[in-house]
Amino acid sequence: MSQDGGDEMVFGEVRFREPAKMRRPDRDPRLACVACQTPGPGDLPVFLDLAPADAIERHALSDTTVELGGVLLGKECVDPTDGAPFVWITQALEAKHYANTQASFTYTHDSWEEITRERDRLHPDLDVVGWYHTHPNFGIFLSHHDLFIHKNFFDQPLQTAYVVDPIQGTRGFFQWSDGGMVQVGGFHLCAERHERAALSRLADQLENLPGSPAGGIGASLSPRLEAELIKMLNRPAPSRVAPGDGLALAAFLGFLGTMGLLMLAGLGLWLHYVDTRLSEQSHALTVLAREVEESSAGRRAAHDLMLEKIGDANPETFLARFEKLAQARDEARKQLADQRSATEVLGARLKELSEKAGGLEAELAATLKSREVFESEAKEAPKLRDEVEELKQALDDDKRELTDQRAILKSAEGEQAAKTYKDLKFYTLTTWIGALTSALLAVTAVWLYVRPQLSTSVDNADAARRAL
Structure with a gap:
């Protein structure tokens, strides 16, 4: 602020x-x-x-x-x-x-x-x-x-x-x-x-x-x-509609009327759809009632046939037999449910084992690949050992040669040879410097000798040009 x-x-x-x-x-x-x-x-x-x-x-x-x-x-x-x-x-x-x-x-x-x-x-x-x-x-x-x-x-x-x-x-x-x-x-x-x-x-x-x-x-x-x-x-009251706003009000009311007609048309279409659906459902209910009556008649006939097979058996015996059969049916259903549960468990276990088997196969492939690499390296190992032995032998030879050279350098002859080598390097450097100096002096002498003749030639050429 x-x-x-x-x-x-x-x-x-x-x-x-x-x-x-x-x-x-x-x-x-x-x-x-x-x-x-x-x-x-x-x-x-x-x-x-x-x-x-x-x-x-x-x-x-x-x-x-x-x-x-x-x-x-x-x-x-x-x-x-x-x-x-x-x-x-x-x-x-x-x-x-x-x-x-x-x-x-x-x-x-x-x-x-x-x-x-x-x-x-x-x-x-x-x-x-x-x-x-x-x-x-x-x-x-x-x-x-x-x-x-x-x-x-x-x-x-x-x-x-x-x-x-x-x-x-x-x-x-x-x-x-x-x-x-x-x-x-x-x-x-x-x-x-x-x-x-x-x-x-x-x-x-x-x-x-x-x-x-x-x-x-x-x-x-x-x-x-x-x-x-x-x-x-405290909100002020809405102002009254001015006379000049009549056209806008009429347009607004016309819009509302159009929307109302559209809504009525939509409502009519919806009611027609509902009536059609009710007719279809009524027909479906009639067909279902017919099927129920037919199935009831079939059950009734099966019941009568079963009573005829029983004949004059005692109703209590019939009930006991019926309860036994119902109990056997329930036991069969229970065993079926248990078998389904066991099947689902075995299926899940089989899926899990399959996934593990896939992972183990991938690990086995990687292990085999690593083994091949190790085997190739193992085959090359003797060759590498020979090369290492040769390098060690060469290193030992270099060390012995270096030890012998150091012993020679520490002797009087070695020191004299080192001094002679240094003097030779100095004389070589001095010779090169003298040669370069002589070359420079020769170039300078040639330049001093040739320059006056060049100047005279240029002057003569200029005089001849002017004469022309």
């Missing part, structure tokens, strides 16, 4: 107190706390009461076309159990008489004076522990202008900045760290024990969690729903 070019942003004197020693709210059994987002272990613990959290959300949603803001009141605290600092925000005051646009928010003299008066009148025992402002659809961050405000007017180590994006539904606190401002991973909402239901409901709304409890009779509306209802109630 760029700094506004209007009134210069000036704050009145703000009284800051030493951190108060008190227990953290999440360690107080009289209070209920719910974490929003994910507070990090190295973050400054920020505790925001239910009332200021709800008030800030409602203020942010009251106008999402420009930036809004205010100050955070509470206590800068130190927990006496471990000496760790934390911030407890218990109230929030809206800034009025401010200068703002869609992308900037600036306090003025009047806005800060009114905030100071309201704090002294309503909450004289609370400190200014930070400030808040909105970023409509810009996301959660601190602009250069926001950093200027915080570094110059909220420079206490425990003072925080709270940014809310009412359109995207995101929010976050920022704390001092190594001379700069960094966003904390999360913060804590806290309230009295009897307000736990409202606390959980607000936490779910802030984190956009589905299925948050709607509350019972008399439960307050969520800040976002209340803002939408207010906008809907």
Whole structure:
């Protein structure tokens, strides 16, 4: 956000107190706390009461076309159990008489004076522990202008900045760290024990969690729903249709009529299709009833034939025989099911073994290939050993020859030969230098002898040219 070019942003004197020693709210059994987002272990613990959290959300949603803001009141605290600092925000005051646009928010003299008066009148025992402002659809961050405000007017180590994006539904606190401002991973909402239901409901709304409890009779509306209802109630009534819009209205009604006719035609086609399907199903039911009657007659005939075969047998004997046959049938079905299960298991096992066999075949092929390589290398091994022995023999000969040469060089004859070799190299170099010097002198003498004759010839040629 760029700094506004209007009134210069000036704050009145703000009284800051030493951190108060008190227990953290999440360690107080009289209070209920719910974490929003994910507070990090190295973050400054920020505790925001239910009332200021709800008030800030409602203020942010009251106008999402420009930036809004205010100050955070509470206590800068130190927990006496471990000496760790934390911030407890218990109230929030809206800034009025401010200068703002869609992308900037600036306090003025009047806005800060009114905030100071309201704090002294309503909450004289609370400190200014930070400030808040909105970023409509810009996301959660601190602009250069926001950093200027915080570094110059909220420079206490425990003072925080709270940014809310009412359109995207995101929010976050920022704390001092190594001379700069960094966003904390999360913060804590806290309230009295009897307000736990409202606390959980607000936490779910802030984190956009589905299925948050709607509350019972008399439960307050969520800040976002209340803002939408207010906008809907304040929406201006639609204007009446002007006489000049009659043609457009007629075209619209004609379009609606055409769509209605198309829908009626589609409905007629659908009803015709349904009637055709009902006729087909009725015919199919008639055929099925006929088949059922025929099968019933067949069963009846089979039953009569079986009774004739039984003759005058006792019904109990018939029932016992029938139960025995039914039991044998059930046993056969069970054995068939067991055989099917065993077949499926054997099939799965066979598939697994086939896959393993394929893998083993591939490994066997690779092993055979490796064996061939090893066999070829083994065949070449004697030849390589002979070559190695020859190289060792040659090396030993070279070493013996080098040892003999070193012994010769260390003797008096060797030293004299080395000196003679050096003198010979020197005389050879001197001879080459003398030869080169003689050649250069000869070339110079020839040049000095030929140059005057060339000059005379050139002069004679020039004189002859001029005479012509």
